[in-house]
Amino acid sequence: MSLIRPFAGLRPVPEHADDVIAPPYDVLNTEEAREKARGRPYSFLHISKPEIDLPEGTDPYSEQVYNQGAENLQNLINKGVLMREPQACYYLYQLQMNDHIQTGLVAVASVAEYDRNRIRKHEYTRPDKEADRVRQIDALNAQTGPVFLTYRHNTTIDSLTDRVSQSTPLYDLTADDGVRHILWRITEQKDIDLITDTFEAMDCLYIADGHHRSAAASRVAEMRNSGAREVGEASHDYFLSVIFPDNQMNILDYNRVVRDLNGLEPAEFLQRLEERFDVQTSDQQVKPARSGEFGMYLSGQWYRLTIKPAQIPEQDPVGRLDVSLLQNNLIEPVLGIDDPRRDKRIDFVGGIRGLDELEKRVDSGEMQVAIALYPTALSELMAVADAEEVMPPKSTWFEPKLADGLVSHVLD
Known part of the structure; x- marks a missing residue:
């Protein structure tokens, strides 16, 4: 054998x-x-x-x-x-x-x-x-x-x-x-x-x-x-x-779109985000350039979100993933989605479709907010597997x- x-x-x-x-x-x-x-x-x-x-x-x-x-x-x-x-x-x-x-x-x-x-x-x-x-x-x-x-x-x-x-x-x-x-x-x-x-x-x-x-x-x-x-x-x-x-x-990015803001008005939603992210408006599409950075499309406006260092766990191969940082600091605490595998309010868009697809899903009224992620690194995938841990759903798009x-x- x-x-x-x-x-x-x-x-x-x-x-x-x-x-x-x-x-x-x-x-x-x-x-x-x-x-x-x-x-x-x-x-x-x-x-x-x-x-x-x-x-x-x-x-x-x-x-x-x-x-x-x-x-x-x-x-x-x-x-x-x-x-x-x-x-x-x-x-x-x-x-x-x-x-x-x-x-x-x-x-x-x-x-x-x-x-x-x-x-x-x-x-x-x-x-x-x-x-x-x-x-x-x-x-x-x-x-x-x-x-x-x-x-x-x-x-x-x-x-x-x-x-x-x-x-x-x-x-x-x-x-x-x-x-x-x-x-x-x-x-x-x-x-x-x-x-x-x-x-x-x-x-x-x-x-x-x-x-x-x-x-x-x-x-x-x-x-x-x-x-x-x-x-x-x-x-x-x-x-x-x-x-x-x-x-x-x-590995390409695997992005998120969400149907509603969990009962929040856009201004309230942005205010909640500022507790854990640095939030900047952008006059163009935001494709994240590094880990810890996210692009967000809301009400016809792009934003650049940067996770605050205090929110990044040091010795946790799963918790340090961008998909985990997003889930633990925005998707669950702000949008109220604790199980993205089963919650019908969230959907996932492979990076091969580009940022235009995120705009389309929001502008159509189907979704209210879209978030673009930096791709998971293969070294991160290996570190999680070596630790016998499990990655969050929809972490990688090959x-x-x-x-x-x-x-x-x-x-x-």
Whole structure:
């Protein structure tokens, strides 16, 4: 048993890769997925969002939906659109979004090491979302959504990545959103051994995104082992992952919009903020330039908020996060939202949408105030995970997103 290992991936034949590639299952709702898959019978959305092939109004968590996904996957295999790799290998996966480039390794990672927290977490999971992924994996007998992992960059892996990425790729595709996806196969045994041994020597890996997928993989392994196999031996004892070095990761801001001011007039609201923030008006949009700084849009006016030093806890990796400073000094005490996971008065806007989206949500009357944050640093995420703590909800927004369908992990 090792931290990661190669695997015989299920992937599109090259001539159909562009037909198959799809956004992650959790970035589209059913109607958006149905529209994006229209006229694209080989789109992986037919597997990751199979309710699009059933009558409108079908419960996306019904047994019929999971069965439809399994049938759709088998159909793509039968038609020769998807093929099984003849041997276990690693893959190199490069994402290019505008000027940003990041190159990671596609591998399967150990469930046992996840359970021991060597693959470290930083979020709680929701039981309903976790159960959905368990049922999807079990029905497909495959893991189709990769977990997004990161590690402290390593010169050995950097050198191998540089060399492999000079060769001819399996796929070189540009998705609808303009993100370029390039995939290489690593089949040389010496390279495979070097990768496996180098990662085995690392202290840990970190989950960047995909806590529900990794938790579901652990539950499927527990279900399928049931004493019949030694843990670590079977394909279901590993989960599909793409692993990027920390110095290439791109985290964007994850901003907040709130429907009301908790019964306060705007002037009262601003006065309350001055107890914990330095508040300045701005004649232009405020994109925070550093940690501890926030942009706020209220009644057609932008403000720059700077947290007062006395409000920043010194030895608390969670409490020092900007998302925590905002929650503990504004969202909860002033706006009265103590559980942002469940309170319908608050919503979250990924930084990829820009500050214009915040203005739009407020100017439309849907929301009354919007707050822009400085992006969480990856070092902060790692510090929280190392302390075995949990980050507040919606702390990180990673871009670019991994595609679904390029490589899947079959549970033999």
